Amino acid sequence: MKKLLFLLVIMMAVGGLLGLLMRQDSGYVLVAYNGVTIETSLWVLLAGMIVALFVMSWVKRILFIALKPSSSLAKVTGNLAQKRASRNTIRGMLELVGGNWHKAEKLLTNSAEKVPYPLINYISAAYAASEQDEHERSKALLRSAHKSTPEAEFAIGFAQSQIQMKQGHYESALASLLRLQKLKPKHKQVLKMLVTVYTKLKDWDALLTLTPTLKKDGIFDDDNMLELERNAFLALLDKIKFRNKLGQSSQELVAELETLWNKLDTLSQDTEMSVLYARTLIQFGDHTKAENFIRHKLNQKWSEDLIFEYGNIDQGTYKKLLANCENWLKKEPASANLYLVCGRLSQSMMLWGKAKDYYEQALALDSQNEALAELSRLLKAMGETKASQDLMMINLNHASKRLKALPLP
Secondary structure: OHHHHHHHHHHHHHHHHHHHHHHHOOOOEEEEEOOEEEEEOHHHHHHHHHHHHHHHHHHHHHHHHHHOOOOHHHHHHHHHHHHHHHHHHHHHHHHHHOOOHHHHHHHHHHOHHHOOOHHHHHHHHHHHHHHOOOHHHHHHHHHHHHHHOOOOHHHHHHHHHHHHHHOOOHHHHHHHHHHHHHHOOOOHHHHHHHHHHHHHHOOHHHHHHHHHHHHHOOOOOHHHHHHHHHHHHHHHHHHHHHHHHOOOOHHHHHHHHHHHHHHOHHHHHOHHHHHHHHHHHHHOOOHHHHHHHHHHHHHHOOOHHHHHHHOOOOOOOHHHHHHHHHHHHHHOOOOHHHHHHHHHHHHHOOOHHHHHHHHHHHHHHOOOOOHHHHHHHHHHHOOOHHHHHHHHHHHHHHHHHOOOOOOOO
16 A cells, blocks of 8 residues: 555656646657658657557567467467367268268368377278278378377277278288287287188188187187187198098098097087097098097987997997997987997897897887888898888888979879
8 A cells, every 4th residue: 555655656746747847848859751741749759659669568468479379369279270170070980980981081181180189080081091992091091090199009900900801901911910919919809800810811720729718718609619610620621631632641630630629629519520520530440539439429418420420430349339339228219320320230240130120120210210221131131032122112112202293104
């Protein structure tokens, strides 16, 4: 309060002094330039100069505030541009989802440098370019993504591998995915994509190296895992059989087949694959391993198809095989194929009457069983021609029922 009063006193004193001087002599100033003449008093000129200096000071301050990067005006302008870019990003994402690839790419690319996280814009624009088959442009956008956010290597690589797979460039996709796997070895989606790429490239050996991880981390459910192993087994089995035709040692191939089967342990749940494995062992001449495999499988779970293959084993120890089958008859008395196998094993031991009885019991359970042909052949060899012919007629009648209805003469 005292300071304010002091200032007022000084201002009044200065004003009074100036007023006194102005009354004594107002002064005279003449300014002439290029034919223009300005006449005024000294005091008016001084007042005008003071006002001009004051105005210039304020203009300078306003310009400095307006042009300074951190100024309020700059902030307002920047915020407006950022908001516009954010709106265009949202529009671009909506166009991307809606399948308008060209517009999406344009909106996302143009607004990329004006949003806080340009990575999203560049990656999304790369997807849009890929959908237009603009592969080089897609690559360029991914490079821009990496340049804008170098630390997002995994996200960019993941997007790149997805785009490569969609384009059908599986070799390039494999290289990208292997890099990603090094960064995150247990990333579920990367592992799933690797399975897809290996399947497309038919690299079944590489796929086998993944199966332990896929099972351990639960990447696929049981059904999908079984389907995956089934495809791998069938493809690799074809290669093994081809090498068998080329004359490679059956012993070596059996060892390889056994190793393959043990790796793909999910296949043990699939009866069809178990039958194929047993049949291949028999085909390669390893009847001992085939017998052990079938016997253990049947002790765990009964299968009509597997017991049928048991009848194709030729170990020379028919007595032991027949004893196993007769033990199974106590648990599976309704199995036509088991009676068929018992008949064949009995016939191999030249027990004609026993074989005949087993074949007849098989036919009692299933009139279309192979026991019909076996019994007919056996009866003919035993001199029972009439009975053999009757069975052949029955066989023909069964076959005729499966014939297509066609006009006859």
